Amino acid sequence: MAASNRPRIWIHCASLGEFEQGRPVxxxxxxxxxxxxxxxxxxxxSGYEVQKNYAGADYIYYLPADSNANAQAFIKAVQPQLxxxxxxxxxWHYLKICRQQQIPLFLVSGIFRANQPFFQWYGQFHRKMLDCFSxxxxxxxxxxxxxxxxxVQHVAVTGDTRFDRVLSIANNIDISA
Incomplete structure (x- = not known):
């Protein structure tokens, strides 16, 4: 990644569906x-191959495997402000490094269900991951x-950002023909 004085925002999407949710943001x-x-x-x-030339991002990469060394190297190279x-x-390692370096971290379009480990008696480790988010x-x-x-109190209900994306696409379609 080229050195730059421009602030950087890092957005991570698992795949194409999550990209569509993150795109309006x-x-x-x-x-x-x-x-x-x-x-x-x-x-x-599925996300990278379809969107590797997406003009809305300045840099597009696969996220290296979640290890402490990879997370440290990636965060050092990217230097995100958010x-x-x-x-x-x-x-876990990426979340932990963001927290240690006081990089604000948001979860966008999150969905939680009662059966996830965060909400189980054995979910202490998983709850530590939630503590990393701003x-x-x-x-x-x-x-x-x-x-x-x-x-966890720092929560807002904002809906599914994919609906914003669908509305944006629909507004750009000429249906007068």
Missing amino acids: MEAFKQSYPSTSIVLTFFSP ALFVKYEFW YFFVQQPASAQLLHQIG
């Missing part, structure tokens, strides 16, 4: 903060309620 950041670089990462080929993980992404933007009130039940 990326586009809003790009419009509101045009001098900011967007670093987009994917876990799966990190956004979309929907279900919980990469804020949670969740899709429905039930997710917010689950987080509140385990003491």
Whole structure:
């Protein structure tokens, strides 16, 4: 990654579906903060291969496997001022390094269910991952309620950002023909 004085926002999406959820957020950041670089990462080929030339991001990569060494090297190279993980992404070493380096970390379009480890008697390690986030933007009130039940207060119910994406596409279609 080339050295730059431009602030960087890192957005991580597991695959194409999560990309579609994160896309309205990326586009809003790009419009509101045009001098900011967007670093987009994917876990799966379904997202990366389809979006590797996406013009809304300045850098697009696969996210290296979740290890302490990889997370440290990646964060050092990217130097994000803000990190956004979309929907279900919980990469322990990356989350931990962001927290240690005081990089604000948001979960966007999150969904939580009562049967997830975060909410089980054995879920202490998983709850530590939640502690790394600065804020949670969740899709429905039930997710917010689950987080509140385990003491997480920094939560907002914002809906599914894919609906924003669908509306954006629909608004650009000429149906007069």
